Amino acid sequence: MPVIKITESFAQSAKQGAYWDTELKGFGLIVRPTGSKSLVVQKSGRKRYTLGTHPTMRIAEARDLARRRILEHDTNGAFGRIDDRITLRQAIELHAQDMREAGKVSQERMIEEAERHLQPWLDRQLGEITKRECRERHKKLSRLSGPYCANRVFRIIRAVYNKALKTLELPPNPTIGVEWNREYRRREPVADLRDWRERIDEIQNPVRRDWWLFVLSTGLRRTDALTVRWDEVNFDEGTIYRPKPKGGVDRAFTVPLSRQALEILQCRQMENPVMFGDDLGWAFPAWVNRDRRKVVSHLVSPRDRQVHVPSAHRLRDTYASTALDVDCPRIVTKILMNHTVPDSDVTEGYMRPSMETLSRWQQYINDQLWNKMDYN
Incomplete structure (x- = not known):
């Protein structure tokens, strides 16, 4: 087998065969008949392990990783295992399953974002993703989808990779190569609700x-609103129960609904059977693809490509701002929006408004919102 210093220029022009590096014994380049090029590490007489593929993995990065693998061999001379079987998609699924078991509700949003923004990477081996790729993809995503979206997507990769590192032998987390975008807390209520309503009517x-x-009238978080089930709505008492909000089951809450919100739900009760036959208990159902079949589940992606509207969280800003406009007590707004009442405020710590009080303020807020839309 040829022994030569493996460089970027050599790797680019190398023909079929196996080449071993003169600089680092055990580091090699395998060029297959198909033209694919694997960067490998092998100690004499031991099993060969793939580090990555060229040019996806750069030579310098592969050589550093090979050096670490050689230094990490155990007393029997075996290499520390680089698990080159698990893909990013599989790692995301495992992480999502752990989140479900912990009672968290954001795993569906995580999967949706990964499918949308990481499609070319999903079936790649997790250990092949490099720092350079992460840095370049993050920059590109920042340009195309915005700095907040880019940060959010790569926080997914970081979390998924860190979870995999707990049980698998992998290179260091490649997201350390990302230069994170600076983020600011956004408070952007919808300025013109009449215009917003006209655009919504175009959907x-x-x-x-x-x-x-419904989101505007309740101020609910996106996932809480998407996953409403009929058995969580009490039409007689005019309330809604959210069993797994942000923070998990320990933060479950019940709040009153306004007349407008109840009318929206009653409309869905009448129309859902016509559209879906059986909505399977979802207030906001949709047809989704699952195992190559179309089945009914809850609405997953509420955005309409033909109609541009602000995100659901901007409606939460709008709801909170409107509560301020009608002089709603701060503690009532916090409870209606499922925000934590701070323990540091001794007086508020004793306060727990009645459902009647919450219902009255809920209606005040909604009446103001609908007046702003010029709709009654």
């Missing part, structure tokens, strides 16, 4: 259209 899908109005 063809009545489930999506009603969902946006």
